[in-house]
Amino acid sequence: MTSVDEQETQTQLASAASSEVIIEFDKVNKWYGDFHVLKDIDLVVHKGERIVVCGPSGSGKSTLIRCVNRLEEHQQGTIVVDNMTLDKNLKNIDHIRSEVGMVFQSFNLFPHLTIIENLTLGPIWVRKIPKVEAREAAMKYLARVKIPEQANKYPGQLSGGQQQRVAIARSLCMNPKIMLFDEPTSALDPEMIKEVLDVMVELADTGMTMIVVSHEMGFAKTVADRVMFMDEGEIVEQNEPHEFFNHPQHDRTKLFLSQILHQ
Amino acid sequence: MAAVVKSERTAARSAPLSETTVLGWLRKNLFSSWINALLTIVSIYIIYAAVKGFYVWGVADAVWVAKDRRECFDISIDGACWAGVIQWMNNFIYGRYPRGELWRVNLGALMLVLWMAPLWVPRVKDKILIGMSTVFLYPFLAGYFFAGGEKGIFMQVMVTLGIVFLVGNTLNVIIGVSSGRGLREVMIQKLGKQDASDESQRNTILAIFVGALVVVFVLQMWWTFEAVSWTKWGGMFLTLVISGIGIAAALPLGIFLALGRRSKLPVIRVLCTAFIEIFRSVPLITVLFMATTMFPLFMPEGVPLNKLTQVIIAVCLFSGCYMAETVRAGLQAIPNGQYEAAHTIGLGYWGTMGLIVMPQALKHMIPNIVGSFIGLLKDTTLVSIIGLFDVLGMLRSVSQDIPWRGLHKEPLLFGAMLFFIVCFAMSKYSRHLEVKLSAGDNR
Numbered sequence: 175m176t177s178v179d180e181q182e183t184q185t186q187l188a189s190a191a192s193s194e195v196i197i198e199f200d201k202v203n204k205w206y207g208d209f210h211v212l213k214d215i216d217l218v219v220h221k222g223e224r225i226v227v228c229g230p231s232g233s234g235k236s237t238l239i240r241c242v243n244r245l246e247e248h249q250q251g252t253i254v255v256d257n258m259t260l261d262k263n264l265k266n267i268d269h270i271r272s273e274v275g276m277v278f279q280s281f282n283l284f285p286h287l288t289i290i291e292n293l294t295l296g297p298i299w300v301r302k303i304p305k306v307e308a309r310e311a312a313m314k315y316l317a318r319v320k321i322p323e324q325a326n327k328y329p330g331q332l333s334g335g336q337q338q339r340v341a342i343a344r345s346l347c348m349n350p351k352i353m354l355f356d357e358p359t360s361a362l363d364p365e366m367i368k369e370v371l372d373v374m375v376e377l378a379d380t381g382m383t384m385i386v387v388s389h390e391m392g393f394a395k396t397v398a399d400r401v402m403f404m405d406e407g408e409i410v411e412q413n414e415p416h417e418f419f420n421h422p423q424h425d426r427t428k429l430f431l432s433q434i435l436h437q
Numbered sequence: 438m439a440a441v442v443k444s445e446r447t448a449a450r451s452a453p454l455s456e457t458t459v460l461g462w463l464r465k466n467l468f469s470s471w472i473n474a475l476l477t478i479v480s481i482y483i484i485y486a487a488v489k490g491f492y493v494w495g496v497a498d499a500v501w502v503a504k505d506r507r508e509c510f511d512i513s514i515d516g517a518c519w520a521g522v523i524q525w526m527n528n529f530i531y532g533r534y535p536r537g538e539l540w541r542v543n544l545g546a547l548m549l550v551l552w553m554a555p556l557w558v559p560r561v562k563d564k565i566l567i568g569m570s571t572v573f574l575y576p577f578l579a580g581y582f583f584a585g586g587e588k589g590i591f592m593q594v595m596v597t598l599g600i601v602f603l604v605g606n607t608l609n610v611i612i613g614v615s616s617g618r619g620l621r622e623v624m625i626q627k628l629g630k631q632d633a634s635d636e637s638q639r640n641t642i643l644a645i646f647v648g649a650l651v652v653v654f655v656l657q658m659w660w661t662f663e664a665v666s667w668t669k670w671g672g673m674f675l676t677l678v679i680s681g682i683g684i685a686a687a688l689p690l691g692i693f694l695a696l697g698r699r700s701k702l703p704v705i706r707v708l709c710t711a712f713i714e715i716f717r718s719v720p721l722i723t724v725l726f727m728a729t730t731m732f733p734l735f736m737p738e739g740v741p742l743n744k745l746t747q748v749i750i751a752v753c754l755f756s757g758c759y760m761a762e763t764v765r766a767g768l769q770a771i772p773n774g775q776y777e778a779a780h781t782i783g784l785g786y787w788g789t790m791g792l793i794v795m796p797q798a799l800k801h802m803i804p805n806i807v808g809s810f811i812g813l814l815k816d817t818t819l820v821s822i823i824g825l826f827d828v829l830g831m832l833r834s835v836s837q838d839i840p841w842r843g844l845h846k847e848p849l850l851f852g853a854m855l856f857f858i859v860c861f862a863m864s865k866y867s868r869h870l871e872v873k874l875s876a877g878d879n880r
Contacts, residue, residue: 300783
């Protein structure tokens with residue numbers, strides 16, 4: 175499976191350069207009915223960057239990353255992902271979705287398929303890769319998330335932490351350029367959080383572009399290039415992690431940090 | 438506070454006798470208090486009286502062999518006269534189908550068994566192909582067996598395809614059961630082509646398939662059945678034809694209507710919703726009357742449309758609309774996260790529906806689907822009102838037959854038992870399917 179290795183080294187090189195813009199939000203606005211969720215969001219993400227987004231619930235952080243692969247539609251402004259503008263053009267959306275992997279809070283594995291079938295579904299039906307090759311690649315990713323022995327079980331037979339690792343592997347099987355994580359550890363029992371975070375740290379080490387909505391501050395400190403704090407639909411503050419946690423500037427950031435660090 | 442620590446392990450003991458013995462069970466469930474004991478005894482007496490009355494009338498005093506109803510009375514005035522039911526048995530099953538041609542109906546039924554049985558054999562391959570051909574080819578082949586007459590070019594093609602598939606299917610099963618391999622594999626091996634490229638293998642199979650088609654097509658040109666008018670079809674045979682086609686059409690039609698009703702495109706959504714609601718708010722018997730009187734007005738001149746076809750179309754549309762609501766309910770049980778996950782791995786609308794949503798939704802729907810199949814099978818008896826002699830029509834005409842004049846109870850009771858057996862088997866099977874399909878996931 176040289177292709178995967180090649181891709182890894184390529185992304186590593188790119189991350190070293192890190193000048194190429196892969197996601198760009200320009201004055202993006204979004205409403206749910208009358209509720210203004212995203213207000214004039216400007217955001218530039220470079221290839222290989224790791225961003226952790228935090229903020230109180232309802233601040234629009236999930237909506238922000240769900241706009242990247244158009245699970246949510248924005249109403250004003252432009253979003254460019256991998257040099258493609260997200261608009262009504264369905265072809266662009268399909269293309270971007272196959273380049274952007276996403277991991278959900280509630281795993282969303284397909285319960286009627288075995289683990290290996292969950293992993294190979296996208297490669298076989300979307301990428302049109304022959305079955306045998308898809309299985310080989312899938313097994314490689316399962317080994318990477320450290321559960322190759324579960325390949326023929328059904329999702330319901332796995333623990334939450336294992337399911338979330340399968341979900342990560344499922345996204346990786348599509349060879350995405352960007353990975354989005356929507357509170358990946360929030361639905362997990364405390365003893366399973368670490369196994370998922372470990373996999374994410376390893377993934378970050380390969381140079382993958384990652385946007386992670388999470389309150390795992392330990393993860394943010396070790397992995398992130400940038401931490402973003404959102405509140406009421408705005409990006410209130412962003413900084414590199416050390417500065418962000420030790421010298422927060424905005425009052426709302428200070429309040430939020432004091433709340434989550436002292437709970 | 439000092440720690441409280443358990444010092445010894447508690448050994449497991451056996452359950453109290455009331456949980457394990459028959460006597461304990463009786464006591465707990467039937468005689469737990471004096472009022473329950475009284476109710477139990479009264480209920481047992483009522484059941485005894487009813488069963489005894491029925492047994493004496495229907496079995497002990499019944500007449501099984503007689504040449505007419507008068508003879509029945511002569512033998513036993515209080516007993517059931519099953520002799521009439523037995524003598525009319527062929528009428529109940531085949532209606533007035535010519536007696537010399539009954540083997541065609543039987544062969545048609547046998548073909549269905551041959552065709553579909555492989556679906557339940559675990560070692561057989563290519564089940565999707567078998568299922569599809571059952572829905573799209575079997576009806577034409579069987580239809581020709583039942584109706585006979587001159588074949589048009591379309592019918593010739595369908596009959597040819599049907600025969601080739603039936604033969605291939607049967608061979609596939611025999612090979613599958615005996616060796617666990619597919620027909621394709623074995624053919625490739627016999628021709629010594631197992632090392633050839635995929636494309637060359639595919640071409641070989643295609644060549645064999647086309648060759649078989651040509652041979653069968655030429656053969657079937659010399660072979661015609663005597664035509665049997667649909668007016669001669671009847672009995673259980675007719676009931677099964679109508680409800681079978683209704684059932685086969687209901688699921689695909691229902692799936693498309695349900696998807697249409699949930700579509701984001703307003704025109705499709707409104708059309709599907711209107712169609713479903715109109716058919717669902719009208720009784721089947723009205724739809725049947727409408728079909729037989731109104732379809733001919735819509736149809737262009739010269740389209741041959743007999744009453745049976747009209748009835749079948751009406752039943753298909755009606756059952757499709759009911760199925761659409763069942764499917765819609767099943768679709769709503771699938772959480773949004775499944776759609777989102779499917780989208781994020783790049784699946785489009787049809788991929789998401791076909792690979793992720795439908796397989797899960799159908800599993801939830803099985804009890805309701807079988808429920809509506811059972812309902813449809815029973816509703817089909819309404820066609821006897823608009824003058825088709827289905828099984829109910831035949832059961833009721835016994836009493837107009839001169840030797841059996843006035844024989845109402847026994848044929849209808851027989852019919853009830855017949856329906857009970859078929860419907861109960863279906864519902865048992867659906868229960869079995871549910872258990873089997875949910876074994877895979879313990880969510």
